[in-house]
Amino acid sequence: MKLEKAQRHTLKIIAIFFAVSLWFYVLNSEPVEVEKKISIEFLVPKGFAVSSNTERQLQLKLKGSKAFIGNVFSNKEKLVIDLVPYYKKFGKNFKVQYLPSQISVPFGVDILEMHPKEATIEIDRLVQMELPVKIQYIGNMPYDRKFKEVSIDPQNIMISGPIDVIRKMSHLETNPVNLSSIEKDEGTITVPIDEIDPRLSFEENPRVKLKYKVQLTIPKRESVKKE
The missing domain is CATH 2.170.120.40 (YbbR-like domain)
Incomplete structure (x- = not known):
């Protein structure tokens, strides 16, 4: 019984060792750069719509491990911008800035560039x-x-x-x-x-x-x- 328990512990340790080794290999593998596009969705005040001909896609340049970066935004994620606070503060015309912190990316992936970085918004009835x-x-x-x-x-x-x-x-x-x-x-x-x-x-x-x-x-x- 003691021998079987020791063998099980040994197998667990070996499995953990391989998992940790694989994790470090993935993290330290040569990073790659890719470009991705995500759509922009505007949440407008009730009874209004965006009247400006504003870009509805965001171009991103990403860098990260190949193992993590391949499936980024594979589920058609969107950047959702709530325009209600802007309307309450500035009225029907205002500028909106896009920040990397607004976009969720996996651990080990960085946003190097994004375009556009801001948009001029007009809303109308x-x-x-x-x-x-x-x-x-x-x-x-x-x-x-x-x-x-x-x-x-x-x-x-x-x-x-x-x-x-x-x-x-x-x-x-x-x-x-x-x-x-x-x-x-x-x-x-x-x-x-x-x-x-x-x-x-x-x-x-x-x-x-x-x-x-x-x-x-x-x-x-x-x-x-x-x-």
């Missing part, structure tokens, strides 16, 4: 508006075919954003629909909305259904029976 949807077309149908009927659903989509940005919007466009790819005489195509200004947002990611019927523009010739 948040409004909603329903805008009509416009289908974008590219390409051409064959010369003897054209649309007979076209309908879209929904015809209008609700959008949110700062009032100054919303005022400049007249409609929303879909991703392009290639007319040369339409081969059926009738059908339904689901088309996403084209990329919009990052200061604007939808309640949910909208998709538009385009329902169509195609007709021939040149009538078919009837075969003549020979007598």
Whole structure:
């Protein structure tokens, strides 16, 4: 029994020794430098939105052990900036500084550089508006075919954003629909909305259904029976 207990203690000591050795090897291994991007999320006062065309990504230069640095920001971490205290102190226009201390990185990883280091923020009243949807077309149908009927659903989509940005919007466009790819005489195509200004947002990611019927523009010739 004493021999077995001594063997177990010996194995534990050996395991601890190897673990500590591996830890020191990782810490003292040649550090590497990598560049990473993380998104910036602004928490705005209720009823407001960011109206300035502010960069929404932060470029970071990191240095650290290869064992630790490989998985940094692999879970799509964000830098969250609360704008409420700034608004209470400065009003609708102010500057925000980005600091390394605001970003959580693993032990053994250092932030060497970050860009941008600050941002000029403007906030404005948040409004909603329903805008009509416009289908974008590219390409051409064959010369003897054209649309007979076209309908879209929904015809209008609700959008949110700062009032100054919303005022400049007249409609929303879909991703392009290639007319040369339409081969059926009738059908339904689901088309996403084209990329919009990052200061604007939808309640949910909208998709538009385009329902169509195609007709021939040149009538078919009837075969003549020979007598």
